[in-house]
Amino acid sequence: MNEITVLDREFSVYITEDEIQSRITALAEKINEDLKGQDVLFFGVLNGVFLFAADIFRQINLDCQVSFIKLASYDGTSSTGKIKELIGWNEDITGKTVVVLEDIVDTGATLERVIGELKLRKAAEVKICTLLFKPEAYTKDIPIDYIGFEIPNNFVVGYGLDYDGYGRNLRAIYKLTK
Ligand code: XMP
Ligand code: MG
Secondary structure (H helix, E strand, C coil), rough: EEEEEEEEEEEEEEEEEEHHHHHHHHHHHHHHCCCCCCEEEEEEEEEHHHHHHHHHHHHCEEEEEEEEEEEEEEEECCEEEEEEEEEEECCCCCCEEEEEEEECCCCHHHHHHHHHHHHCCCCCCEEEEEEECCCCCCCCCCCCEEEEEECCCEEEEECECCHHHHHHHHCEEECCCC
């Protein structure tokens, strides 16, 4: 399945299932090492992160909890810039070590919003872990602690990422072909 169609667009395989899974193992090992002895809250940004969060969380061996918020800034294949908060915050994170889990950091607008909220709510320490990062699109200067793959500024789907809601169930990550 190298070439696929999602709705009206064609995509070709970009990061295979094996590549994704071995990178996740490496990220989890690094987080287990760096945060050894700490009580950690993993904080996933829905919807796109649900598969990544499930896969990495199962490889964490710290005392840890997981929670999710739902935000959206994307419409079709480009960022709208406006972020709607869809599901709010109900977690007491005061004094906690929080690892924000993202499927992809594009402009960084979503991330900035999430980090701002976590600081307001007095998290002791905030780390950021994203499966995908688009350095060419990134407009913020918040450092990202754990990055799965740096990718060019192309639209991608699969492994939780969607094109208008479809394609999330693909096991690999696919990029839009012209
Ligand atoms: P920002 O611009 O706030 O965007 O960093 C982050 C959110 O936008 C979505 N996003 C994508 N979704 N393929 C997708 O399916 C992409 O190439 C893509 N780029 C950004 C994603 O929800 C992310 O959390
Ligand atoms: Mg999304």
